[in-house]
Amino acid sequence: MENKPKILLVDDRIENLIALETVLADMDVELVKATSGNEALKHTLHHDFALALIDIQMPEMDGYELASILREEEKTTNLPFIFISGVYTDNLNVFKGYEKGAFSFITKPFQPEILINKVKLFVDHYRNEYMLKSLNESLQEKNLELGLVNKELESFTYSVSHDLRAPLRSIDGYARVLYEDYYEKIDEDGKKSLERIKNNAQMMGRLIDDLLDFSKVGRKELNKDLVNMNDIVNTVIGELQEQMKNRDIEFKISDLHTQMADINLLKQVWINLISNAIKYTRKREKAIIEIGSSNGLQPIYHIKDNGAGFDMLYVNKLFGVFQRLHKEKDFEGTGVGLAIVQRIISKHGGTIWAEAEVNQGATFYFSLSKHKHTTS
Amino acid sequence: MNPKKIVDILLVEDNIDDADLTIRALKKNNLTSSLLHLEDGVEALDFVFSPDGLNLPKLILLDVKMPRMSGIEVLRVLKSDERTQSIPVVMLTSSKEEPDIKECYKLGVNSYIVKPVAIEAFTKSVAELGVYWILYNQHSK
Numbered sequence: 001m002e003n004k005p006k007i008l009l010v011d012d013r014i015e016n017l018i019a020l021e022t023v024l025a026d027m028d029v030e031l032v033k034a035t036s037g038n039e040a041l042k043h044t045l046h047h048d049f050a051l052a053l054i055d056i057q058m059p060e061m062d063g064y065e066l067a068s069i070l071r072e073e074e075k076t077t078n079l080p081f082i083f084i085s086g087v088y089t090d091n092l093n094v095f096k097g098y099e100k101g102a103f104s105f106i107t108k109p110f111q112p113e114i115l116i117n118k119v120k121l122f123v124d125h126y127r128n129e130y131m132l133k134s135l136n137e138s139l140q141e142k143n144l145e146l147g148l149v150n151k152e153l154e155s156f157t158y159s160v161s162h163d164l165r166a167p168l169r170s171i172d173g174y175a176r177v178l179y180e181d182y183y184e185k186i187d188e189d190g191k192k193s194l195e196r197i198k199n200n201a202q203m204m205g206r207l208i209d210d211l212l213d214f215s216k217v218g219r220k221e222l223n224k225d226l227v228n229m230n231d232i233v234n235t236v237i238g239e240l241q242e243q244m245k246n247r248d249i250e251f252k253i254s255d256l257h258t259q260m261a262d263i264n265l266l267k268q269v270w271i272n273l274i275s276n277a278i279k280y281t282r283k284r285e286k287a288i289i290e291i292g293s294s295n296g297l298q299p300i301y302h303i304k305d306n307g308a309g310f311d312m313l314y315v316n317k318l319f320g321v322f323q324r325l326h327k328e329k330d331f332e333g334t335g336v337g338l339a340i341v342q343r344i345i346s347k348h349g350g351t352i353w354a355e356a357e358v359n360q361g362a363t364f365y366f367s368l369s370k371h372k373h374t375t376s
Numbered sequence: 377m378n379p380k381k382i383v384d385i386l387l388v389e390d391n392i393d394d395a396d397l398t399i400r401a402l403k404k405n406n407l408t409s410s411l412l413h414l415e416d417g418v419e420a421l422d423f424v425f426s427p428d429g430l431n432l433p434k435l436i437l438l439d440v441k442m443p444r445m446s447g448i449e450v451l452r453v454l455k456s457d458e459r460t461q462s463i464p465v466v467m468l469t470s471s472k473e474e475p476d477i478k479e480c481y482k483l484g485v486n487s488y489i490v491k492p493v494a495i496e497a498f499t500k501s502v503a504e505l506g507v508y509w510i511l512y513n514q515h516s517k
Binding site: 165 | 391393491
């Protein structure tokens with residue numbers, strides 16, 4: 001804190017002000033003195049006070065009157081007071097002081113320790129408030145900065161999706177022009193090379209799309225609702241029929257726990273997990289995909305397949321962006337799907353993990369809240 | 377550029393490769409006999425609202441992102457002028473990410489095509505739209 005907390009002392013008698021000053025001399029505060037209510041009000045225009053010590057019995061404007069004016073002024077409406085009085089010591093007057101919004105009341109003659117303790121309490125309170133306020137302000141500043149960064153990111157995303165795609169389109173387009181319009185003049189080897197150019201341009205297009213999807217998930221706000229997982233899973237399986245053409249796949253789906261979650265994002269989770277299970281069981285004559293959830297305070301969902309699996313040695317790479325555990329010629333993909341899944345789960349405050357063995361299938365588990373799992 | 381020439385399709389596209397590939401696609405469907413290619417929004421409006429008289433193409437293919445004047449601005453002008461608002465306009469955009477697509481629909485765009493990296497799909501949609509709008513306009517004459 002750059003400035004010492006200021007305390008306003010109001011008493012019509014100089015000797016009382018000096019006495020207060022002496023008592024509070026050892027405290028790390030700045031004291032501002034006033035010998036009348038009017039003078040006190042003037043000081044409040046120029047200073048921010050942590051506390052006011054107000055004598056009740058003063059000519060012209062007494063302590064109560066001063067207090068009620070201070071309460072009405074916006075700048076001082078929350079200023080705490082300690083009323084000091086040598087005369088009105090009966091309960092009724094004490095009560096009157098509280099009614100005016102005073103925080104405390106002390107009678108003369110007072111013990112210096114009691115006054116010091118009371119003042120300390122208010123000053124500490126003020127310091128805390130001040131800290132909180134400045135923390136809040138810096139938080140707001142950070143928020144503003146974050147908003148700007150987000151905006152920048154958005155325009156970055158925009159130009160990535162726009163400008164990176166344009167040259168790819170030309171590469172792909174002209175490879176196609178060569179292939180179609182100069183078909184006769186190009187030998188087989190040349191055609192194969194053109195095919196590769198096209199495939200790679202398209203692959204990069206998919207990478208750009210997936211990367212954009214991934215960054216979009218990170219910026220989305222959660223919109224939570226009670227989600228019926230069985231409904232989502234069934235919808236997703238319905239939508240993935242295209243991927244299951246000419247395949248023998250048996251789904252074993254148990255009753256799944258409902259959950260508070262963002263339905264659209266959760267759907268994306270199931271789309272990615274289920275289409276992975278479909279993809280990696282491709283080499284099985286009969287694929288079996290089990291989907292279930294376990295009982296407990298926080299349900300754990302799982303999806304188990306009898307597909308290609310993977311080596312647990314590389315499990316830590318599983319959820320990384322553009323990380324793949326299979327060769328492109330065995331199983332195509334960009335390596336973004338599981339990264340998106342993990343991002344969605346962790347946005348919900350949850351965890352995802354997997355168990356697998358090469359050629360023995362894989363099982364993915366996730367819960368939507370922090371959950372310690374046993375595999376590393 | 378001869379503004380008196382009858383123009384069926386006006387293609388406004390600043391990227392020459394994209395323009396060339398689009399024209400090739402249209403050519404395969406015999407839609408380029410009266411096509412004019414301009415390279416930005418200012419040129420497009422100068423052509424349509426020519427001092428020698430209005431030029432009203434049967435179809436305008438409009439790229440969203442162009443230097444000087446974007447496709448959206450051109451669209452706004454075309455759709456807010458009684459004389460030009462019934463010309464079908466198809467926006468050509470690089471990506472579905474485009475936050476401007478909503479804006480285009482608000483302004484009354486007739487369709488939009490995401491220019492995919494895979495040119496096949498693009499070729500197909502341009503051809504379909506081109507054929508559709510040209511035929512439609514001839515019928516309604």
